[in-house]
Amino acid sequence: MDNALLQGxxxxxxxxxxxxxxxxxxxxxxxGVLPGLGPASAMAILLPITMHMPPEGAIIIMxxxxxxxxxxxxTTSILMNIPGETASAVTMQDGFPMTKxxxxxxxxxxxxxxxxxxxxxxxxAISFIGPxxxxxxxxxxxxxxxxxxxxxxxxxxxxxxxxxxxGMALAVLGMALAGIGxxxxxxxxxxxxxxxxxxxxxxxxxxxxxxxxxxxxxxxxGDKVEKIFxxxxxxxxxxxxxxxxxxxxxxxxxxxxxxxxVMGLLPGMLPAITAYLCYDIEKRVSKTPEKxxxxxxxxxxxxxxxxxxxxxxxxxxxxxxxxxxSPALAIILGTLMIxxxxxxxxxxxxxxxxxxxxxxxxxxxxxxxxxxxxxxxxLWARLSNVPYSILGPVVLAxxxxxxxxxxxxxxxxxxxxxxxxxxYAMRRYQMxxxxxxxxxxxxxxxxQSLRQALSLSGGSLSFIxxxxxxxxxxxxxxxxxxxxxxxxxxxxxxxxxxEESTNxx
Amino acid sequence: MTTIIKMHHGKRASLGLGLAMAGAFVLxxxxxxxxxxxxxxxxxxxxxxxxxxxTDLGMRVMATALENRWKVPxxxxxxxxxxxxxxxxxxxxxxxxxxxxxxxxxxxSSMLETAVKTLPFKIYDRTFMxxxxxxxxxxxxxxxxxxxxxxxxxxxxxKDPSSFTWTSLGGAGAQDMLxxxxxxxxxxxxxxxxxxxLKGGSEAVTMTAGGHVNLGVGSYSAxxxxxxxxxxxxxxxxxxxxxxxxxxxxxxKEAGFPSIEVLYWIGFSGPKGLPADIVAKWDLAVKEITADxxxxxxxxxxxxxxxxxxxxxxxxxxxxxxxxxNALWAQ
Numbered sequence: 014m015d016n017a018l019l020q021g022x023x024x025x026x027x028x029x030x031x032x033x034x035x036x037x038x039x040x041x042x043x044x045g046v047l048p049g050l051g052p053a054s055a056m057a058i059l060l061p062i063t064m065h066m067p068p069e070g071a072i073i074i075m076x077x078x079x080x081x082x083x084x085x086x087x088t089t090s091i092l093m094n095i096p097g098e099t100a101s102a103v104t105m106q107d108g109f110p111m112t113k114x115x116x117x118x119x120x121x122x123x124x125x126x127x128x129x130x131x132x133x134x135x136x137x138a139i140s141f142i143g144p145x146x147x148x149x150x151x152x153x154x155x156x157x158x159x160x161x162x163x164x165x166x167x168x169x170x171x172x173x174x175x176x177x178x179x180g181m182a183l184a185v186l187g188m189a190l191a192g193i194g195x196x197x198x199x200x201x202x203x204x205x206x207x208x209x210x211x212x213x214x215x216x217x218x219x220x221x222x223x224x225x226x227x228x229x230x231x232x233x234x235g236d237k238v239e240k241i242f243x244x245x246x247x248x249x250x251x252x253x254x255x256x257x258x259x260x261x262x263x264x265x266x267x268x269x270x271x272x273x274x275v276m277g278l279l280p281g282m283l284p285a286i287t288a289y290l291c292y293d294i295e296k297r298v299s300k301t302p303e304k305x306x307x308x309x310x311x312x313x314x315x316x317x318x319x320x321x322x323x324x325x326x327x328x329x330x331x332x333x334x335x336x337x338x339s340p341a342l343a344i345i346l347g348t349l350m351i352x353x354x355x356x357x358x359x360x361x362x363x364x365x366x367x368x369x370x371x372x373x374x375x376x377x378x379x380x381x382x383x384x385x386x387x388x389x390x391x392l393w394a395r396l397s398n399v400p401y402s403i404l405g406p407v408v409l410a411x412x413x414x415x416x417x418x419x420x421x422x423x424x425x426x427x428x429x430x431x432x433x434x435x436x437y438a439m440r441r442y443q444m445x446x447x448x449x450x451x452x453x454x455x456x457x458x459x460x461q462s463l464r465q466a467l468s469l470s471g472g473s474l475s476f477i478x479x480x481x482x483x484x485x486x487x488x489x490x491x492x493x494x495x496x497x498x499x500x501x502x503x504x505x506x507x508x509x510x511x512e513e514s515t516n517x518x
Numbered sequence: 519m520t521t522i523i524k525m526h527h528g529k530r531a532s533l534g535l536g537l538a539m540a541g542a543f544v545l546x547x548x549x550x551x552x553x554x555x556x557x558x559x560x561x562x563x564x565x566x567x568x569x570x571x572x573t574d575l576g577m578r579v580m581a582t583a584l585e586n587r588w589k590v591p592x593x594x595x596x597x598x599x600x601x602x603x604x605x606x607x608x609x610x611x612x613x614x615x616x617x618x619x620x621x622x623x624x625x626x627s628s629m630l631e632t633a634v635k636t637l638p639f640k641i642y643d644r645t646f647m648x649x650x651x652x653x654x655x656x657x658x659x660x661x662x663x664x665x666x667x668x669x670x671x672x673x674x675x676x677k678d679p680s681s682f683t684w685t686s687l688g689g690a691g692a693q694d695m696l697x698x699x700x701x702x703x704x705x706x707x708x709x710x711x712x713x714x715x716l717k718g719g720s721e722a723v724t725m726t727a728g729g730h731v732n733l734g735v736g737s738y739s740a741x742x743x744x745x746x747x748x749x750x751x752x753x754x755x756x757x758x759x760x761x762x763x764x765x766x767x768x769x770x771k772e773a774g775f776p777s778i779e780v781l782y783w784i785g786f787s788g789p790k791g792l793p794a795d796i797v798a799k800w801d802l803a804v805k806e807i808t809a810d811x812x813x814x815x816x817x818x819x820x821x822x823x824x825x826x827x828x829x830x831x832x833x834x835x836x837x838x839x840x841x842x843x844n845a846l847w848a849q
Contacts, residue, residue, distance in 0.1 A: 053569070056569070057569040057596060060569060061578060061581070061593075061594070064578065064582055150724070151724065151728035151729075151749065153728070154725065154730035194599070194600065195599070195600050195601055196688070197688065198688045198716070198717065199688040199715060200601055200633050200634070200688045200690070207636075209600065209603060209604050209607055209638055210604065212599070212600035212601070212604065213599035213600040213604050214599060214600075280721075333747065334727070334743060334744055334749065335742065335747065336720070336723075336724050336727075336743070336744065337720065340569075340570070343568065343569070343570035343571075343720070344569050344570045346743070347569065347571075347574070347575050347820075350575060350742070350820050350821070351575060351579070351816070351820060352819070355742050356743045356747075357743050357746040358746075358747055358748070359746045420596075420597060420598065421596065422597060461715075461717070464715065465715060465716070468712060468713065468714050468715060469683055469712065469714055469730065469731075471680070471681070471712060
């Protein structure tokens with residue numbers, strides 16, 4: 014076993030494999046930066062080419078694209094308030110305000126550092142505890158998922174902004190939108206109005222690109238924004254966060270890594286969802302939660318570490334059990350199978366060198382990504398100085414291409430444009446966009462897990478009580494909501510008291 | 519000033535549009551004639567499923583082989599969603615020149631009418647070309663299940679159908695066909711059992727491996743990994759021969775259920791009116807490619823066995839399957 018480990022690590026350093034890792038990282042970063050284009054699209058396009066490559070090379074490139082995209086996705090989120098990846102949608106909340114304050118470099122740097130931490134931790138976890146924790150992916154049945162999603166919904170409270178009612182309403186709208194199309198469980202048509210195109214349902218990427226990307230460009234042009242940041246920017250070295258800020262950022266990254274990793278073991282927990290949840294956690298543990306949204310470094314470090322950790326965690330059920338937790342990982346599984354490699358404990362035993370080469374390459378690739386991303390921070394940050402009259406149209410074009418890419422259909426492009434207009438209207442009316450996306454992502458999971466759990470229990474809700482994990486999570490969800498409501502009412506009571514006392518004097 | 523520019527643009531736009539329409543009209547007028555040099559352009563194979571699914575992987579192997587043979591790019595384009603209807607519709611409406619081809623299979627043909635009641639096209643309004651490969655469905659249980667044979671599962675189902683849980687993919691698919699044949703063979707009313715509705719084949723396998731259902735169904739590529747990881751057991755294979763990688767697993771017939779057989783096949787179809795010589799070229803290509811031992815090997819890696827059928831046999835198969843599907847879903 015030790016022999017295979019050493020052989021694998023040495024193989025990871027071979028010139029060919031280093032080259033493959035570099036190409037994967039570069040493509041991944043590029044794909045992450047471009048709004049809409051996601052790792053799954055790039056991997057699907059690359060799949061035929063990888064069939065002519067040696068298996069380690071193919072997997073190294075695919076894996077590099079996957080976590081590289083998690084690194085790159087934060088760039089446009091932070092700089093232009095447009096998510097490069099669904100997983101980076103939440104980074105915009107504090108990342109963009111940091112850019113407007115002239116701290117784009119710090120935001121980009123902490124995103125890269127947090128992602129690196131998660132990447133190395135993830136690779137180490139795969140090596141040492143991988144096979145043991147893989148079983149967790151199997152233990153989660155419909156009842157447990159229901160509990161988990163219920164708990165995740167509590168994060169909505171964080172993102173609702175000033176009006177909880179507005180936030181909830183938008184979340185429900187998001188869920189309804191996600192319901193459009195063919196019901197995945199029974200095949201019936203919902204909200205399709207007999208239209209074939211609508212029967213495909215709405216993919217999250219065009220909705221995201223339209224709601225956040227196109228609407229942002231429209232809004233900026235409407236506000237006659239000249240440049241995103243009009244101040245002066247120093248060299249990349251001055252952009253590395255220091256002191257107090259660095260400390261807070263690093264701690265947030267650690268929390269994000271652990272949270273993102275644990276949740277990433279479960280099928281269906283996409284990096285996007287764990288990023289939202291970890292942002293919520295950051296807000297709850299912070300001493301200054303009201304400052305979130307104005308440029309708190311934790312709001313960038315936490316989610317970015319989380320989405321990378323989730324990406325890495327996904328490899329555990331994949332390599333140990335052959336269970337893909339997301340569409341991009343399903344493509345990697347396909348690549349393995351085309352090359353005649355079946356994941357599982359047998360893979361570790363009979364193809365030990367192969368597995369260790371991949372893991373070794375993960376360490377190398379993450380380091381490459383850090384090196385690629387940190388010095389380039391200065392260059393990327395300067396984008397915030399580019400006149401919007403040039404930046405805007407380019408971004409718009411990229412968004413539209415990104416909307417087409419996932420499903421190769423013009424319908425998605427129209428969806429993106431439509432949601433661009435809706436998003437613009439929402440911004441004008443001060444409506445928070447995040448709950449809509451969260452509802453869109455969580456709605457299907459909530460519905461399906463509830464229906465499946467009821468199916469299995471024969472129609473009774475007793476499954477919530479009967480299954481320990483589900484019960485635990487439901488109780489946690491209830492507690493969180495109760496506490497938050499209590500806190501809110503307390504803080505409004507306190508501010509009332511303060512008002513009264515100031516009025517008295 | 520701006521109004522003048524707008525009008526100018528408008529005029530140029532309509533001129534351009536007019537020219538384009540004229541061009542298209544002229545091109546469209548030329549009859550679809552026999553193409554000696556086929557294929558001359560890249561060919562697109564539209565797969566109505568996401569990348570990584572077994573149809574997709576099988577098609578990628580075939581696409582590479584076709585590319586080597588015809589020396590033109592053969593691209594696999596994934597257009598998932600809507601019970602395969604949008605993708606099939608797109609191919610049906612494309613030009614019958616042989617450059618837009620459908621990756622065909624039971625969900626797109628024999629089972630489609632059962633799954634989707636109102637279709638924008640007729641199933642048989644396509645040009646069947648050839649079947650290339652297939653994979654039989656398999657009954658699976660999780661490793662600690664008390665069922666050691668298919669008969670054990672049958673006994674449990676007969677004893678208490680209302681608490682018997684199994685994986686269903688909703689709609690009409692090969693996996694559900696297998697389950698319906700099973701319950702029919704036991705004379706159990708399927709509505710009295712507990713189906714767990716799932717989104718896709720791999721989810722069904724994960725649920726079974728986690729022990730959340732009594733009985734599951736999957737194709738080889740979906741179950742290969744958990745099987746090797748010793749999380750699953752295969753009770754029986756729904757085909758007339760044993761599966762090469764599972765020499766000790768009985769067929770459904772051997773397990774005492776001769777009426778159970780579900781073969782999930784992949785093939786090629788084109789839009790209506792495809793010229794006979796293009797069909798003949800595909801027919802010959804598929805026949806020869808599926809006889810190649812290297813291709814057989816590659817397909818086996820993704821869980822498929824080669825099996826060539828020509829266009830006529832393909833259509834006959836679809837008709838037979840459709841009749842069977844209608845019968846099974848009638849209850």
